[in-house]
Amino acid sequence: MGADGSPAQQPLVDALPSINVTFTPIFNATATLPAILNIYLSFSPPNLPANASLVELSLAFGNVPCQAYNETNPLLAADDHGVLDLTVTDDEAHNLRRWLTSRATSGAVSLSMTALPREIDITTPIGPRVDLRELNGGLLGSAFSMVPLPAPPPNTPHDVTFCWDLSRSPPNTSFASSLGEDLCTEITDKPQAIQALQSSIFAVGPTLQRYTPASQSPEMLQFGLFYFGNRSNIPFDVIKLADYIQALFINMCGFFDDSDTRRYRVFLRPSMRGFGGAGFLSSFMLEYFPSVKVEQWELEWLLAHEIAHNWPLMDSTPGQTTGADNTWYNEGIATYYQMFLPYRFGKTTRAEFLQQLNMNLQAYYTNPVINLSNEEAAERMWQNPAAQRLPYHRGLIYFLRMDCLVRQASDGNLGIDSPVLQLLERKRKGEAFDLETWILLAGEAVGNATRARDEYSDMAAGGFLGLSLQTPSHLGLSVIATTQERLELGFDTASLNSRVISGLVPGSRADEAGVRDGDAIVETRVMYWQVADDISRNMSLRLKRDGAEFDVSYWPRSREKVPSLQFVEAGTVHEEDL
Template sequence: MSRPTLRVTLTPCLAGNEASGVRVTYILGGLRLAAGQALCRLPEVLFGVEAAKVASDGIRATDDLGVIPLTHTMDDPTPSFTYRRWTVQRDTRGDVTVDYVAPVRIVDATTANGPLFDLRAEGAGISGAGISFLALPELEATFDTEVRWDLKELPSEARGVSSHGEGTVRRTTTLESVTYTFFMAGVLHSHPPEPHPTFGMFWLSPPTFDAALIGRQSQILYEEMCRFFREPAPGFRVFVRKHPYRGLGGSLLPGSRGYMFGWSDSETHTIEELTRLLAHETVHNWPLLDGWEDPSRVSWYNEGVAEYYSLFLPHRAGLISDEAFLDSLNQRARGYYGNPLQTLTSAEAAELYWKDWRAQRVPYGRGLFHLIDMDHRIRQATHGKRSLDDVVLALLERERAGQKATLDDWLELMGEELGDAARTAHEAMMSGQWIFPDLECLRPQFQAGEVKIHQLDVGFDYTSFKAGIVSGIVDGGPAAKAGVREGDTIVHAPPPERINAGRLTDISLTLRRGSDLVDVTYEPLGKQVKGMVWQKGALS
């Protein structure tokens, strides 16, 4: 029996010299939909970010009988998605053709930084993840797919690229995999300059950093990770887009074979800082636990594994020095022990995830130090014969065998290594108990020691940064002592993600109070707590 087919054409649209959206046209072949069955779905919101605002009557579908009447409905919201659906009102006959325009999301300097899935314009170019603008059927079947570009409205030198390749891409895959793909089109810069079969980095606007250098380093790191994770079919692409607002970050989707990275010219970042971020996102190409329906249960692993291997693999391969490794590890330690929200349960932190940047950092630090602890315990229990690597790679092999790797699978494998202690440690971590790995956990190269670390305390409600108005000022706190007042308008502040223990030693704010502008600078330091740092040799 032949597989159903999907043939997609993406046509970027211009309004003057600016991209305004993408016309999406696709043909479904080899399947029949019954009256009342959903033809396609598209998120209205995904992980707090707006998807393409396709009008409820903006999708047109036809088949051998002509126009297919559609009904638009909205699903109940979930923590991750709010889906819209278009349902056919009669049985379909023959190939089904779907056509609509997905408009770009309008962003400006006031837009909050978030996952980089939305469809955006950057001059005459566009970029985004398919999940934000491709309205496809929700079917689990495997399709023969083709995605091609029609760049007739763009300059002659324009290129169209996806995370699965440049130009027209044909794959046998699921429709979900098509939506979990990143796209970029326009007059692109790239590393390597010419199409490469297994790696590429692409950008539209010249960044403030050496993108070609970052591209070369990312390619070397990707190739090293392919060796470690035993990648059977290398292929990876990085898409770099410019934010009109302050903020740095990257976003990846399961199986996307690439990620989107965003930067702003209002900030300066070192090559080392950018390389660490891109290394983290690259690891996401491999070990992931399934659990999109409730990310709070698995985000500690998905982010923790990315933190762990983006730190340890470059060091093992000799790509970073001992000093650079220690600097990164200790910065993460200060961020973990200095985050007062780390004592929340994982579920409580997830509720604040899009409201408070400190909550977003909870799974990163919690996951990293839990995995460092688990690695040491496995090595101790097996006299050095096994390690965390064995468990992570075993989960990855399950995925490659067509199974979903779940939290239960992780706990089962860890139970085989450590017995009941594995589940006890997991439950303690999820409940927000502090993690203090053994001081000898990274011996013989590095020795840990206990230190006092100041927790982050800006002295007012952290959501004030997003609202732009100071609220919840703490009497006697660092902000109040510096002269910050309740109700001050925040004119300028560092991005919240940089106001993190170990990254900024002080915080400078420009505030509007009535008709006056007030500048204040102070140390955002709260109470001291026990933490850990590492160094080479014995800790003095």
């Protein structure tokens, strides 16, 4: 109360900068474009001078181009003074396209643009699953690739609202996104609002279907699995998969001290040749190819990996664009938890857990590019699938090594969970969670800052990473040295993208199976990651030569054996294959 008894005046609080985003899907837009997406953005007054960056968008994500919004399909801007001309400039060094103001802005600014579905064919390389696709008359894509946004300093709070405008859609149109299933959604995490919008998936269309959970519990009502068209065309049991995902997600929420009623969405995307996953905001995209046979356990491992991506993450170092500084962490820790958490939750047996550990160990030690550094692997990751897989398994072995060191330093009371959860807590608080922060936390956990930095440096340099005998002892396991056949596709891996065999290795098992340079790849029936992870699996291809199609199947391993490590039950009598 004031001195005179009147209500005290509340201090004025500056309104947060606001961004309103509206998606208007248009179906049967033209004869050649069955669906397009009009995007409208409005900003609170940015008060920018002339020649300032208004918004920016990545040029590409890995090998996937983002929306260009160039002269033939421009981004249009206006403010209180009318049309605001923009100059487009590309910053190749930072992988960014920026739109610069031609004059000082006046008042609020609006932007409008049209996102076009990416045209793909059998030669389109597998890459990050961020592009806008037309699927069964609908649209599916991520804001990463199509929504240009301001680039404020990290953790700058914003009011961000997203809305669907279905005024140009058929009455039966369904929609969903990582943000939810309402027509309009306000992002509640203000410091991370822009990042939340960018890392969201959006799906809309008359054929979009939603899996309905059997239970109507609060936890299950927050879960959604979405696909386009008829479920019978999907080459796996959608209901069984959805039930597994939801149950595992609730378990992981508990482990990472998160609400078990937070929303979670899964989006399915058919592909001409890819089979894999990609994590987004409280969601992931599962891409499938009907001709690729994937076992239920492979799906469950893949999905456990993608779910784990919701929590333990490392930020990139400023100026670092290749991902060499943090991909090993983000993929390595997800690989670690995809095995350890389902085992802790009782969802996998001990035999299955041990099998998965050993499959991942052999995948690293038999990788043909094991000697690449993290930087070299990052540069080649979308040209060479062996380089793309390297951070997953290298990161895993690093975390197994660090877990052992943390246990030794804490007399067995702590493990790798401790520094990982500390880094996650820093992320939640808006504090630094980058590489240097991790090395600091790891140094505290092992009681030796120099050792922590050396462990990182040794891992990042590439090559054989050993495991001490004590590494799995708390699990009742032992380490044995062995040798295993190195992965060898038998031809240049670039052939998987070009769809024409080249670089055939004379005398290889592919050569013996009848593969020849110049053969056209009609169909890949096994994914590279499947033969890399499972040493017992054959490569299976349908090829075409001189107008005739034929099938080949062979073991994609060299005759050269390389040093490897495997886990066995402690006390097991075992003949080492040396």
